[in-house]
Every structure is written in C-alpha cells, then in structure tokens.
Amino acid sequence: MSATAAPEGATAALVLADGTVLWGRGIGAEGSAVGEVCFNTSLTGYQEILTDPSYAGQIITFTFPHIGNVGTNLDDMETVTPASRGLVLRADVTDPSNWRAEKHLDEWLKRIGLIGISGVDTRRLTRLVRAAGAPTGVIAHAPDGKFDIPALVAKAKAWPGLDGMDLAKEVSCRQTYHWNETRWSLKDGYGKLENPRFKVVAVDYGAKRNILRCLASVGCDVTVVPATASAEEILRHEPDGIFLSNGPGDPAATGEYAVPTIKALLxxxxxxxxxxxxxxxxxxxxxxxxxxxxxGHRGGNHPVQDLTTGKVEITSQNHGFMVLDESLPEGVKRTHSSLFDGTLEGIAVDGKPVFSVQYHPEASPGPQDSHYLFERFAGLMEKAAS
Known part of the structure; x- marks a missing residue:
C-alpha cells in the first residue's frame, strides 16, 4: 500500500477501526501505537494520568484543552515505565509556566517514548466515545506527513481489545521491594516513614506510587510483591494487613491467577x-x-456517596470495567455509589475487616476527599491487633 499524504500542516493522525481519521500535529515520539481510545475529564494532573499503570493499552483523550502548561517533573511520575499508548489534545502544547517544571511536555514525551497528537476536535471525539463506546484506534506521528491509512485501519481492526486481556503482569513489579516514602508536602516534599505502626503487603497489579505513599503516611511499612505472588509468599512477610492495588485490563483475565490467592488471603x-x-x-x-x-469513568470530578456515613466525596476515577451490583453474594454489601450513574463504587464484607473501592482515594491527581479510606484500613489493623 502506498503512503497517504496528510492535509497541509498535519504530521499526526488518529485512525479508528471504523475508518475514521482525525488529523493533527504530532508531539512526542514518532511512530505508531494501537490501543483503546478513552477520554479523561480532569482539569489537572496530566502527568500522573499519563504515568498511571491502569492506562496500559489505552490512548487518552484529554477533554481539558490546556495540557502541558505546567511542564513535567520527576516527582509527579506514578511509575518508572508508563504503559499508556498515547495522548490526544485539542490545543498545541505551550511552554511550561510553573515553578516545579523540569521539562517541557514534548521533550518528556519523547524521552519516555509516548506518541501524542494535538489540534484534534476533542469534543467531537468525546461525543463519539460516549455514543458508540470506547473504540480501538491507532495514533501515528510522522514528521513528513506521510501515512499508510489503510494499513493503520487494518492495525486498529486487528487489535483484540481489552476484553479478556490480562495486562497486570505487564505493569507489575518483577521482584519484591520495600516502600516507606510518605506523601508530598509544599514545605518538605516527600517524607519518610520513621515510626511504622503496621506491616502491610501490597500486591502490585499496577500500583501507583501515591497509593503506596498514602499507606506509608498512615504508618504502614509496605512490602510490594508481584501480581503473581502466591498467598504463601505474601503471608511469609507476616503482614498486619494486605492491600490489593489498582491496575489495567480485564479483571476476569487477571482473576485466573489472582482470585485463588485472594480467596486464601480472605x-x-x-x-x-x-x-x-x-x-x-x-x-x-x-x-x-x-x-x-x-x-468507563475517567476524571477528577466524580461524585460518590459513602453509604456508611452519608458523606458525598468528589473522587478521581479511571476504570473501564465494573463490579456488577446484582452479582454480589449474601454477606457482601455495597458501601459506595456513583452519583453520576448509580454504579457500584465500593463493597465491604459483613463481620470481616475487608473492604474495597472502585475509585482512586490517593488524589494523584484529584481531590483529597477520600484519604479517610487509608485511615479506615489502619483502624481495622489496629483493631485486629488489640
């Protein structure tokens, strides 16, 4: 197939599996990448979003137009090796204007090998995703403006999608490590846990660094283990509590090896x-x-109600799969509900110190309304030790 010339000035394209082509200007790395196209409505925190391991296999459309205006820095990285496939922007990236900036977004994207496109009508693309669901697409950046569109469409069509895809193994740590860094503060930056109260094992299905910091900030001396760690390997560390992290892909696929382990831990x-x-x-x-x-839910403005207290919190979310409420067995109750669409956002087990939430309480990015959940976990460990 011969290369297709792009419209004048276009050096990038987002090509969807149905043949739709959105032209724009390339930023970041050159080349092409395939993934599921989604959108995020957050107003801040683009670097945390782009480095969130939960975005593995996804091309992120930012609905907020001013992306890149605060630059990038090492402190806001949520993982060492970002797994997202690309980003789609409305406006061109401007020079950074922030005292914490260390690198221009474009330079940073090149360094980590992430492909971006700007100049896209992101409102149109967001409406498309809302109407038809998250499509498969290929994001391509070629400075010469030459693209083989039929080949890119074929590449998008051939990608199997996230259904049935286990991505946790790809983003999980390869070996066990220790974590004691606490949350960032304006005065001191990141801190260090000095007087641990609890020993916690965190199972890494794609853990964000700030979640680990939040655990350390409530007194947890954290040992992080790979997603495939057995219950025996986890319990060998003699934890006071066990944490199951965020991560990408289809939970049913990851569950093939994770569920037997979690059952043993329960x-x-x-x-x-x-x-x-x-x-x-x-x-x-x-x-x-x-x-x-x-x-899916992706953004920093999702209202959720804690049904145990009646409190409404504004949350940060990033998920394309959900727990089906009607499937919950007896003894497992809904504890949190989305006030956007009523979907299940949290569960707890009657009579046991076991609970979970669908959203991201670590506030990286996003509001800090949900930090209390880490205190709740610490309280359960304290009670179990008494």
Whole structure:
C-alpha cells in the first residue's frame, strides 16, 4: 500500500477501526501505537494520568484543552515505565509556566517514548466515545506527513481489545521491594516513614506510587510483591494487613491467577483493602462478577456517596470495567455509589475487616476527599491487633 499524504500542516493522525481519521500535529515520539481510545475529564494532573499503570493499552483523550502548561517533573511520575499508548489534545502544547517544571511536555514525551497528537476536535471525539463506546484506534506521528491509512485501519481492526486481556503482569513489579516514602508536602516534599505502626503487603497489579505513599503516611511499612505472588509468599512477610492495588485490563483475565490467592488471603481473617482493579478482583474472589462499561469513568470530578456515613466525596476515577451490583453474594454489601450513574463504587464484607473501592482515594491527581479510606484500613489493623 502506498503512503497517504496528510492535509497541509498535519504530521499526526488518529485512525479508528471504523475508518475514521482525525488529523493533527504530532508531539512526542514518532511512530505508531494501537490501543483503546478513552477520554479523561480532569482539569489537572496530566502527568500522573499519563504515568498511571491502569492506562496500559489505552490512548487518552484529554477533554481539558490546556495540557502541558505546567511542564513535567520527576516527582509527579506514578511509575518508572508508563504503559499508556498515547495522548490526544485539542490545543498545541505551550511552554511550561510553573515553578516545579523540569521539562517541557514534548521533550518528556519523547524521552519516555509516548506518541501524542494535538489540534484534534476533542469534543467531537468525546461525543463519539460516549455514543458508540470506547473504540480501538491507532495514533501515528510522522514528521513528513506521510501515512499508510489503510494499513493503520487494518492495525486498529486487528487489535483484540481489552476484553479478556490480562495486562497486570505487564505493569507489575518483577521482584519484591520495600516502600516507606510518605506523601508530598509544599514545605518538605516527600517524607519518610520513621515510626511504622503496621506491616502491610501490597500486591502490585499496577500500583501507583501515591497509593503506596498514602499507606506509608498512615504508618504502614509496605512490602510490594508481584501480581503473581502466591498467598504463601505474601503471608511469609507476616503482614498486619494486605492491600490489593489498582491496575489495567480485564479483571476476569487477571482473576485466573489472582482470585485463588485472594480467596486464601480472605481465609486468614487479616484486614484487606482493595482499590480499582484490586476492588474488582476482591469482588470476584467473594463470588461476584465484573463487566465492561460502555465508556468507563475517567476524571477528577466524580461524585460518590459513602453509604456508611452519608458523606458525598468528589473522587478521581479511571476504570473501564465494573463490579456488577446484582452479582454480589449474601454477606457482601455495597458501601459506595456513583452519583453520576448509580454504579457500584465500593463493597465491604459483613463481620470481616475487608473492604474495597472502585475509585482512586490517593488524589494523584484529584481531590483529597477520600484519604479517610487509608485511615479506615489502619483502624481495622489496629483493631485486629488489640
């Protein structure tokens, strides 16, 4: 197939599996990448979003137009090796204007090998995703403006999609490590846990660094283990509590090896806390089911009600799968509800120190309304030790 010339000035394209082509200007790395096209409505925190391992296999459309205006820095990285496939922007990236900026977004994208396109009508693309669901697409950047569109369409069509895809193994750590860094403060930056109160094992299905910091900030001396760690390997560390992390992909696929482990951990009676993929895997281990959402929840402005207190919190979310409420077995109750669409956002087990939430309480990016959940986990471990 011969290369197709782009419209004048276009050096990038987003090509969808149905043949739709959105032209724009390339930023970041050159080349092409395939993935599921989604959108995020957050107003801040683009670097945390782009480095969130939960975005593995996805091309992120930012609905907020001013992306790149605060630059990038090492402190806001949520993982060392970002797994997202690309980003789609409305406006061109401007020079950074922030005292914490270390690199221009374009330079940073080149360094980590992430492909971007600007100049796209992101409102049109967002409406398309909302109407038809998250499509498969290929993002391509060629400075010479030459693209083989039929080949890119074929590449998009050939990608199997996230249904049935286990991505946790790709983003999980390869070996066990220790974590004691605490949350960032304006005065001191990141801190260090000096007087640990609890020993926690965090199972890494794609854990964000700030979740680990939040655990350390409530006194947890954290040992992080790979997603495939067995219950025996986890319990060898003699934890006071166990944490199931966020992560990407289809929970049913990851559950093939994770669910038997979680079931064994539940039998110990130790406090257990899950977030995002960890929440979905916990639900599967308890006998529930999960399903793919039409468009997913991604943004920093999602209202959720804690049904145990009546409190409404504004949350940060990033998930394309959900726990099916009607599948919850007896003894497992809904604790949190989305006030956008009523979907299930949290569960707890009656009479046991076990709970989880679908959203991201670590506030990276996003509001800090949900930090209390880490205190709740600490309280369960304190009670279990008394």
């Amino acid at each position: 039998d110990t009676g130790k406090p257990l806390f899950g977030i995002c993929l960890g929440h979905q895997l916990l639900a599967l281990a308890l006998g529930g089911k999960t399903g793919k959402m039409h468009q």
